[in-house]
Each structure stands twice: as C-alpha cells, then as structure tokens.
Amino acid sequence: MTRRVIWIVLDSVGCGEAPDADKFDDVGSDTIGHILKEMPDTELPTMKSIGLYAIDGTSFNDGVTDGLIGCYGKARERSVGKDTTTGHWEMIGIHTATPFPTYPDGFPDEIMDAFVKETGCGGYLCNKPASGVAVINEYGDEHMKTGYPIVYTSADSVFQIAASEEKVGVEKLYEWCEIARRILVGKHGVGRVIARPFVTAAEGENKYVRTANRHDYALLPQDDNVLMHLKEKGVNVAAVGKIVDIFKGSGISVSVHTSSNDDGMAKTLEYMQEYDSGLIFTNLVDFDMVYGHRRDVKGYRDGLVAYDKWLGELIPNLKDEDIIIMNADHGCDPTYKGTDHTREFIPVLMYGKGLRQGVNLGTCDTFADIGKTVEEYLTGSVKPGDTIGESFLDRIL
Secondary structure, eight states: OOOEEEEEEETTOOOSBOTTGGGGTOTTOOHHHHHHHHOTTOOOHHHHHHTGGGOTTOTTOOOOOTTOOSEEEEEOOOSSOOSHHHHHHHHTTOOOOSOOOOOTTOOOHHHHHHHHHHHTOOOOEEEEEOOHHHHHHHHHHHHHHHOOOEEEEOSSSEEEEEEETTTTOHHHHHHHHHHHHHHSOGGGOOSEEEEEEEEEOSSSSOSEEEOSOOEEEEOOOOSOSHHHHHHHTTOOEEEETTHHHHTTTTTOSEEEOOSSHHHHHHHHHHHHHHOSSEEEEEEEOHIIIIIITTTOHHHHHHHHHHHHHHHHHHGGGOOTTEEEEEEOSSBOOTTSSSSSOBOBOEEEEEEOTTSOSSEEEEEESSTHHHHHHHHHHHHSSOOOSSOOOOOOHHHHO
16 A cells, blocks of 8 residues: 555644633643734745635634635644643543643642752752753853753643753763653653753844754553554554654654754655655654744744745645545644643644545544544555544545
8 A cells, every 4th residue: 555644733823712711721722723823925925825714613714615726624622731742642542531631830849859869960950840941041151150950831731851961961861860750650640851952142132942853752652543543554653743752752763863844844855755655744843842832923924924924835846545534633822921832723734645625523522533544545544443533434425
C-alpha cells in the first residue's frame, strides 16, 4: 500500500470557545477569530480554499461553500484538559478522564526536596507559575551566580526547568529533567517535564533568551493507541518536532526535532522525499510557544500566513494517494487574558487528490475521530480496543 498521510498539528490554533469553556475560565476565547478581527487584512488563501472560513459556528465563517477543494470541520475535546499532552493523546484515541495535576502555588516540599537531593543541584529558584521569557530574566542573574535551576510551572501540568547553557550546560539540564521525570509519578504525575535552556543575549531588551534546545519528557501513553496500531501493521511513522517527546516514542519509527515552524515545514518536506508511504506526523510549535503564550498577535498572524504560503506550494506536489490533515491540539488566544492555553474547538482541514471536495464534516465529538480516520486509511481497518473515536473515512473518500 502506497498511501501516505501528512498530519500537521498547528499547535494552539483554536477556532472558538468550547461548550465547556466556562469550566476552564475561557469563555470568549477564539484564537483564529480574534486574530482575524484584530488584523482584518490577513489573507489565508490556501486554507480558505480547503474550507477554513466555511467551518460551522465559527466567528470567521464567511458563508461561502462553492468551489472548496477540501474537507473541513471542527472537533471538540472529550478529555479533561487544554494542554499539549491531553490534546495530542486524544488525537490517537486516548481519553484522559482525570486531568493531570497542576500546581498554581508551586510544587510541594516533598517534590522539591527530592529533586534537590537526587540531582545534587544544591537548591532552586522560583517554584511558582511563570512566563518562560519573563522568568529567566527575573532569575537569570541569580542563576548565573549560584547555578541553581529555575523551576516553574503554568496553568498546564508541567514541571519546567530553565538553566543557562553557559553556566550549567544542556546535558546537565537534561539529566536534571530525567531525574524530575522519575520523581513526578503517581499523584504528582505531571503531563510533561520540560527542559528550557537559555543563553545570554547579544542584544535586545532581554538579557537572557531561550534556545532551540528545548526537550520534553512526557509520560508513556497506554499501548492501545493509533500510533501503536500503525506500528503493529508495519506502517512507518515519521515524527517531526516535539511529537516524539509527547508520545515518549510510542509507535514512532523515526523522528527529528525542530527549532521553529520554518524548520518543521522543511523537515516535513525532507521526510516526504524519504518516505513515500505511511504517516508523517508534524507539530508546528511556534504558534503556541512563540506567539500564543507571548500574546504576539502580529507574530501569530504572520506565522499563519507563512504556513498558508508553504501549504499552497506543497499541495500541487502531493501524490495521488496522499492526504494532508491539519488541526490544532487546543487554543492559545493571543488576545485573551493571561498567558495560558484556552479551551476551544479545533479546526479540522483535509485535502487529497482522491478525497471528495467540499465535504462539511460538521463537529467531531472528539479529537480521536481524526486519528481513527488516519488509522483506517493507512491500514484498511480500525483495530478494536479501548481507544475512543470513530473514523469518518467513508464520508471523505
């Protein structure tokens, strides 16, 4: 079978508050809608041609459905959360009914004492929710004097460790993160431990800047998931960006890390040249990490425009049996209050030369419907088990 799927996660590109947004204090959030409202000159012709502006119930629906070349809709999240791990895991059929633990008051002494003892780091700085760019500039000088790691969290279930590449080194930081990951299990099993290396800036308003050597340490997902089903059927899964970290390698055949959206798109093209079948699974993180959390509306818009241009150049070169799928994992409205993710619907856009055109998918009840569709397309069936979601392949082929 020469079928191939290019599955691209536009990290945090939500399309309007979810029905349960009130439970997450996110009523009124609308990542795409608010960006387009604030920057009405934005043009996304390729995604528009697939059906972005025709998605039901969005603030940016223009009512035009004639001439659309793709399949379009949106999906709601069944799992309890609005973070990277929960969203991605649901895409491959894993329902997270109990949210990962969060620490709005910082991590308890039992965690931090064990961390200091097992790492031998001598102490730590911060230990509270913080913005990543701000926290390294607030504690950077003290860190350079003491070498103590800067430990912080957010509204998400994350244990983040920032350290200078010059003072501590990347390998030592990774070692600290691996130790933290071993500690943070059971009731303290956070979704991710994240290494956040930084260096002294050559110039600019901030004295310290983060580097591209970020690394995520996730929990291992259950074995019954779409990626493992593909592996069992001998389907190659090539992961681009932080995908391999989010799933802790589960079901991944080959992987490559990336430094930016542009790098992620370039690496996706490289894998497309190398693998003519199977799944190429990409995460474009800049939308979330660089623009969403930093509330950079213009940067977010420019990132969408750049992606749309790349997509327009890619589509004519797709093979007859290729399908490209685009969706988000949560929202991160850069116009909304705070700096955290937002509980939103996610857009679902699909194109392939062999797909029906102008198919309105409506609203999927779970992100997992996307993964099940991928599984059926690449293997010819959907493996029964504990995974959630239903394939909609019969509607688009």
